[in-house]
């Protein structure tokens with residue numbers, strides 16, 4: 429039988445690599461199943477201007493390379509492959525199993541950090557024309573649309589970022605948003621508004637992406653939300669930027685999630701309902717969703733895992749962990765707390 433790992437981390441965005449860094453520095457020799465497309469959504473970003481410590485900004489992929497290198501420097505072991513199945517134990521001390529194809533890895537604790545993926549519009553032509561005009565990443569695909577007419581769907585910061593980036597290549601960018609008010613921050617909205625080739629069109633939704641004779645995207649049919657009037661505009665590229673979906677399918681039915689699939693954690697900890705299983709980053713958080721907040725919860729998950737391994741009587745304490753009973757103090761819930769709670773929907777911004 430293969431050795432039982434102290435901790436397996438599934439996922440490799442800011443949360444996963446930060447959890448790897450901290451567990452590596454705690455001598456837990458973490459194993460990270462980082463996926464083929466390691467680095468998470470920041471791999472598809474251009475300049476990151478809001479990560480503290482980089483006054484001049486840093487490119488997303490470069491930042492993720494730094495995260496990865498730093499975790500490796502302290503002994504994190506990386507598997508650049510997809511986790512295909514996860515079987516989580518139900519009792520304190522139970523082993524958890526993570527599969528990468530036929531290969532099985534066993535662990536005393538697991539940190540889930542699979543992040544979130546781009547949400548789809550689910551309209552006609554979207555799936556069929558993906559890669560043939562419909563895209564979810566301007567950073568990746570904008571250069572294909574030099575001098576073209578393009579469309580961006582969405583009203584958040586991502587949509588503005590996509591539009592601004594795209595406007596450097598495309599002749600025209602129409603941002604289509606379903607409401608008159610934008611969710612994007614003022615600074616991003618102003619930047620988009622100041623570009624001469626960006627037009628903001630509201631309140632409209634895309635009804636269909638229409639294929640041309642050459643098999644690629646040729647037009648988008650739009651509907652005015654209030655009047656119901658429809659119109660078609662010619663576009664060669666359409667970029668969908670309407671938010672994200674948590675990648676929790678791997679643990680569906682095993683850990684508690686909210687109705688949209690975000691993993692629920694207990695109080696301010698990263699503990700899921702399964703003993704020894706922790707969750708961090710965009711997989712949990714639909715409110716803040718920043719690289720820096722994901723990294724913060726990755727750190728929390730690492731500490732929670734460390735305390736679990738040290739202080740759970742059923743789990744042999746890994747060599748190299750210090751003695752002590754920090755966890756009891758850290759985890760002691762205030763009176764009346766300690767239930768798994770779904771985020772208060774009423775106090776959260778809409779996610780659909």
Ligand code: NDP
Nearest residue numbers: 582583584585586587589606607611669670671716717780
């Ligand atoms: P958001 O959830 O903020 O915005 C999603 C947008 O898509 C909303 O305007 C929403 O409309 C719209 N939308 C959702 N579903 C549909 C649908 N089915 N049809 C049409 N429109 C739809 O996601 P973002 O990805 O923009 O941002 C996520 C987080 O990342 C935010 O916190 C943001 O600030 C941050 N971010 C920061 C950046 C930066 O600072 N440089 C860059 C990119 C993101 P409605 O408003 O009506 O709900």
